[in-house]
Amino acid sequence: MITQRQLSILNAIVEDYVDLGQPVGSKTLIERHNLNVSAATIRNEMKVLESIQLIEKTHLSSGRCPSQLGFRYHVNYLLNEASQQQHSKSQRLKTLMASNHYNVASALSEFAEELSKASQYTTLVMRPDFKQDIINDIQLVRANAFLVIMIVVFTSGHVEHLHLASQAPLTNEELTKIANFVSAQFKYQRDVSFENEINTFTNSPVERDFIKNLVSSLEVHINEQSNGIFTGGKFKLIDALDETNVSSIQPILQYIESHRIINLLENMSDKATDVKIGDEIDNNLSDISIITSDYHIDNNLRGRIAVIGPTAMRYQNVIQLLNAIW
Template sequence: MISDRQLSILNAIVEDYVDLGQPIGSKTLIERHKLNVSPATIRNEMKHLEDLELIEKTHTSSGRSPSELGIRYYVNQLLQQTSHQQQTKIQRLRDLLVENHYDISTTLSAFANELSIASQYTTLVMRPNHKKDIINNIHLIRANAHLVIMVVVFTSGHVEHLHLATQVPLSNDKLTKISNFVTTKYNKWNNQQFESELNTFVKSELEKQFIKEMLHTIEIHFDNQSNGIFMGGKVKLIDALNESNVSSIQPILQYIESNKITQLLDDMSHSTINVKIGHEIESSLSDISIITSEYHIDDRLKGQIAVIGPTAMNYQNVIRLLNTIW
């Protein structure tokens, strides 16, 4: 445990280090925070924090910088405080959906860019899992002798256009009947009742195969899209790193662009704010932090947001921003 004064000093060191980008000395703390104690007292308290490995001394300055452990202590205090605060929720995502005619990809790309501008850091928005959405309607449109367009409409308003290459000679009337059947029976897909009803609906093996290919196409498409990530402000991550940790850029970008980030967001999936700092993310990463939260399209359909910045990031502003998003 640390005292209230030591906690105040730790918080001040973290926040000043974020603002100034350099180690913080006792003189800076006294001047910036109008502390009514002597420099010697501040130095003694800083020595205690250093012994606890919450702050550390660099070789190039007499000041102290927060360690990963110290930042974690600071962040835990912030999370505890904000968990008791009531925030006004902003449903900006719904407005973006309307503005972009319910095109999910365009909407989430715009959302990622807006969040990056608001937070001043790189942001990732993971595509929601549409398996949790409800298909409202499926339409089949013949484009030519070998191609059928499948239009999938969800209750959220989202629409997907999928292509089906087929040699089966199906009339427009037959395609309409198949559309209506699959729309009605879709949620029974992959059970015995569906097979029984399918056998009653069509006798032609070619038509049965066409319907099964439809369903597999939907399933594969959503499996492939479940890991879709939209990035905003990639350059902000590079800007946030300085000459002392510029070598971290490549492994950080490799991590973000790999499947590891998807797994991390899945592991951090929770309705509350989650924070991973430096080595908590991966042993090879020491210079970034990732703050995640959920966003909602409706009560069922939701995904993950991640804000990525240096370990010395403005946690207070980012946590406040994510707390306002529904």
């Protein structure tokens, strides 16, 4: 546990190191912060912070840099402060959904770019888990004798289109009857199993096979859609790194493009905002930080946001930004 004065000095060192990109000395702290103590006192407190490994001295300067432990202490302070504050919540995503005609892919892609511009870092927006969304209606439209287009409308306003093959031609009347039947089974519930209901519904082997294919295709499609990630400002990550940590570029890009980032986002806590720093993420990512939060499309449907940058990132700005998102 450190004193309030030591915490103020640590926070000032982190802020100046992020702003200036170089080790911070007592003179810089006095010039940039109203700490109301002498340079000698600051140097003594810096020695204490160094002894408990919250800051470290480089060989090239008399100044100090935050250690990963120091960044963690600073971030924990910011998260605690943020948890005690009331935040005005933005409904921007709802506006984007409407302007993109409830096309989730288009809305989330635009959302990722906007968040990247606002944060000045690379941003990932993970698709919501559509397995939690409720199917409101299913419509079947015959494209030709053996091809049917399935239109799936969710309560969130999201719409999906799937192509289904039929072993034998189905009339428009048969397709309408099947669509009404399947919609009734899915309404207000998911992961339903209605083998017996299918057998009661129709004696036609063609219709039975078509319904089973429809349900299977829909479930596979929803599972695949729920793993999608939209990236905003990917090259901002490269811009944020310098010659001391440029080696982190390839590992983090590989991490983003693999399923490991999805697992990380899914396993990070359900706090309003969470932060992973350096090797808390992965042993190969010592110079990277990831800040995550939730977003909501409606009360049932939510996804994850991740802002990725160097460990020397403007945590306070990003935490405030993410805390303002609903």
